[in-house]
Amino acid sequence: MSNDSSTLPNVARYSLLGHPSDLEGHLRTVGPLPIPRSIDAQWQASFVRAIHDSGLAGRGGASFPSAIKLAAARADGRTGLIVVNGMEGEPASDKDKVLLSRAPHLVLDGAQLLAAACGADRIVVCIPIGRDAVAAYVARAIAERNAAKTTALTIDIVRPPDRFIAGEESALVQWIESGNSLPTFRPDKSVRLRIGKRSALIHNAETLAHVALIARRGPQAFRRHGMAEDPGTSLVTISGAVTHPGVVEIDRGTPLRDIAELSDPAGPVQAMLVGGYGGSWVGPHHFETPYASIPLRTIGASAGVGIIVVLGAPACGLAETARLARYAASQSSGQCGPCVYGLADLAEDMEKLASGSADTQIMIRLHRRLESIQGRGACRHPDGAVGLVRSALDVFASDLVKHVSGRPCPHHLRPTQLRFPTSVEA
Amino acid sequence: MTLKLLIDPVACDAYGFCAELLPESITLDEWGYPMVDGQALAPQLVAAAKRAARDCPRRAIELREIKRSV
Amino acid sequence: MNSTALWYTTRATGIVALILLTATMFLGLATTNRAKASRWPGYAQQELHRRVSLLAVVFLAIHILTSILDTFVSISWASLIIPFTSSYDRFWVGVGTISVDLMLAVMVSSLLRSHIKPGTWRGLHWLAYFSWPIALAHTFGMGTDAKETWVIALGIACVALVGGGLVWRLRMTAIQKQLRGVVANEARTHLVHNSAARSSSRHV
Numbered sequence: 218m219s220n221d222s223s224t225l226p227n228v229a230r231y232s233l234l235g236h237p238s239d240l241e242g243h244l245r246t247v248g249p250l251p252i253p254r255s256i257d258a259q260w261q262a263s264f265v266r267a268i269h270d271s272g273l274a275g276r277g278g279a280s281f282p283s284a285i286k287l288a289a290a291r292a293d294g295r296t297g298l299i300v301v302n303g304m305e306g307e308p309a310s311d312k313d314k315v316l317l318s319r320a321p322h323l324v325l326d327g328a329q330l331l332a333a334a335c336g337a338d339r340i341v342v343c344i345p346i347g348r349d350a351v352a353a354y355v356a357r358a359i360a361e362r363n364a365a366k367t368t369a370l371t372i373d374i375v376r377p378p379d380r381f382i383a384g385e386e387s388a389l390v391q392w393i394e395s396g397n398s399l400p401t402f403r404p405d406k407s408v409r410l411r412i413g414k415r416s417a418l419i420h421n422a423e424t425l426a427h428v429a430l431i432a433r434r435g436p437q438a439f440r441r442h443g444m445a446e447d448p449g450t451s452l453v454t455i456s457g458a459v460t461h462p463g464v465v466e467i468d469r470g471t472p473l474r475d476i477a478e479l480s481d482p483a484g485p486v487q488a489m490l491v492g493g494y495g496g497s498w499v500g501p502h503h504f505e506t507p508y509a510s511i512p513l514r515t516i517g518a519s520a521g522v523g524i525i526v527v528l529g530a531p532a533c534g535l536a537e538t539a540r541l542a543r544y545a546a547s548q549s550s551g552q553c554g555p556c557v558y559g560l561a562d563l564a565e566d567m568e569k570l571a572s573g574s575a576d577t578q579i580m581i582r583l584h585r586r587l588e589s590i591q592g593r594g595a596c597r598h599p600d601g602a603v604g605l606v607r608s609a610l611d612v613f614a615s616d617l618v619k620h621v622s623g624r625p626c627p628h629h630l631r632p633t634q635l636r637f638p639t640s641v642e643a
Numbered sequence: 644m645t646l647k648l649l650i651d652p653v654a655c656d657a658y659g660f661c662a663e664l665l666p667e668s669i670t671l672d673e674w675g676y677p678m679v680d681g682q683a684l685a686p687q688l689v690a691a692a693k694r695a696a697r698d699c700p701r702r703a704i705e706l707r708e709i710k711r712s713v
Numbered sequence: 714m715n716s717t718a719l720w721y722t723t724r725a726t727g728i729v730a731l732i733l734l735t736a737t738m739f740l741g742l743a744t745t746n747r748a749k750a751s752r753w754p755g756y757a758q759q760e761l762h763r764r765v766s767l768l769a770v771v772f773l774a775i776h777i778l779t780s781i782l783d784t785f786v787s788i789s790w791a792s793l794i795i796p797f798t799s800s801y802d803r804f805w806v807g808v809g810t811i812s813v814d815l816m817l818a819v820m821v822s823s824l825l826r827s828h829i830k831p832g833t834w835r836g837l838h839w840l841a842y843f844s845w846p847i848a849l850a851h852t853f854g855m856g857t858d859a860k861e862t863w864v865i866a867l868g869i870a871c872v873a874l875v876g877g878g879l880v881w882r883l884r885m886t887a888i889q890k891q892l893r894g895v896v897a898n899e900a901r902t903h904l905v906h907n908s909a910a911r912s913s914s915r916h917v
Contacts, residue, residue: 399653554655555674557896558674559672561896585673593652593676594652595651595652660754660755698756702831
């Protein structure tokens with residue numbers, strides 16, 4: 218966290234981080250919350266326009282245009298609830314924890330602004346069980362706001378289970394409504410998620426922080442960073458074989474290599490895991506790829522939830538992928554056959570491959586399984602695992618040849634460079 | 644009106660009746676769960692598809708109209 | 714139709730209904746997912762279950778009709794659905810009535826299946842597990858033919874069939890639950906063993 222921005226021209230000044238966490242400091246730094254005493258349609262329209270002009274896309278994984286999401290919420294007429302998604306189920310991600318602990322008022326401002334735009338009267342902040350420190354910071358911020366009477370809205374903190382899938386939108390909504398943290402089948406994404414009779418607008422914590430700054434500084438200040446088609450800044454958690462792991466704020470469009478450099482890789486980089494444990498591996502020939510939606514998509518990757526795990530040279534990419542596949546299998550919500558059984562079989566295949574004990578049919582079987590698992594769950598969890606394995610077979614192709622023929626690289630027995638929660642029980 | 648098959652993977656419990664009734668459109672994966680291609684149903688298959696939807700013990704199959712996207 | 718003819722019809726259709734209801738229960742129990750009872754297609758089994766149940770209802774309807782029309786004993790129309798209102802053998806006819814009531818719930822829920830929640834349908838359908846043994850009790854409680862050897866043998870056969878089917882069904886469900894549990898647990902155990910050394914670098 219001690220990066221000197223003057224030596225790294227691609228890194229924006231920390232506008233999301235390095236920010237006072239108390240209400241007074243927050244207001245001194247960014248100014249008052251620009252919501253008028255009486256909210257009228259004109260203000261709402263200009264706010265929506267500002268979000269639209271900024272080009273802000275969600276920072277929770279889907280990169281969905283926030284203006285479209287907001288427009289749908291407003292058109293619904295029944296949006297009563299703003300849900301702050303602070304779940305961050307991704308083991309390698311810390312950005313939302315950091316943001317909620319160090320700049321909770323930015324996040325809450327964003328939620329309040331959206332509430333004002335939609336006519337919602339309640340905000341719910343979701344922080345998983347086990348992250349009591351983060352919850353305490355947010356609780357303190359809420360208390361400060363209540364004392365200063367910044368809002369008439371109720372802001373509650375809820376504590377869903379700490380599982381990978383618990384932050385998935387439909388799972389979160391179902392948990393809030395019925396206590397079951399299970400994704401629902403949504404063939405029509407346009408059908409709004411409901412809690413009771415009212416609709417919910419759900420946003421990642423970081424997205425809300427950006428909303429808070431766009432509302433104050435205007436869309437052009439946001440667009441000054443990043444790329445035209447993917448503007449603004451993003452928080453990225455860098456981990457793995459690096460000397461200074463941590464959360465950094467970068468301009469969208471910064472080349473992957475430059476982002477990794479911010480954390481001082483410990484040696485030559487074999488590959489990078491980009492986007493999440495359900496994201497993709499990226500090989501050295503693609504390290505110059507800009508960190509933005511379209512360039513990443515062309516190499517089969519995506520920014521996802523904002524993580525980069527650096528895989529050092531003395532490591533076995535296939536072994537790490539096997540661990541990721543096993544993790545994915547363990548995090549299934551257990552509702553859909555292809556996910557429950559498919560991911561378990563996929564993990565088993567990858568483990569055999571990693572240890573060099575695979576049979577001759579493994580590649581045929583793997584490809585068949587990847588094909589049949591994809592798109593057949595209620596949520597995107599199995600798709601993430603499939604995409605990850607596919608990228609591994611591509612990026613670690615040269616290792617693959619050796620492993621398949623029973624001569625695995627010596628590194629497959631090394632301890633993992635990835636973080637996994639010790640307990641994966643709900 | 645063109646119809647397609649939509650299977651709710653949460654409701655599905657791999658009874659496999661649908662694949663028995665409509666082998667032209669539904670095949671079972673190695674774990675016993677149905678795979679559909681999401682394409683329009685040929686008119687001569689619609690009757691069997693409706694029966695498959697009706698006979699599914701978990702009511703996991705729906706026949707949906709394919710909307711033409713403009 | 715004279716009273717004796719009605720009486721014989723009542724008894725005969727009662728026995729046949731019991732047999733058909735037993736067959737219905739067995740076919741229903743034998744239809745599980747993933748573990749097929751036979752080489753029959755599953756949907757055919759389900760269809761047979763439905764048709765046999767309809768046939769059972771037909772015989773049951775005749776059984777009830779003839780018992781009411783028979784003037785030798787007094788069983789009113791009301792006792793068709795209100796238990797313990799018959800003047801003749803109040804208790805055991807009443808037991809039969811209860812069985813019919815439960816069966817009606819099962820039937821109506823299946824007819825309205827597409828309009829009710831799957832959970833509701835399932836709950837109501839499970840009333841069959843109560844309806845059948847109560848029907849069996851009614852058969853032997855009424856006593857008319859219950860002392861005949863062949864009827865007793867029939868009763869035992871029915872119990873064996875449904876009992877066997879139930880045991881089989883419970884086993885299949887347990888195996889499936891176990892399979893899913895094993896898959897999930899295996900995944901978790903592997904995880905604990907594989908993530909040996911966690912990254913030593915800490916951050917934020």
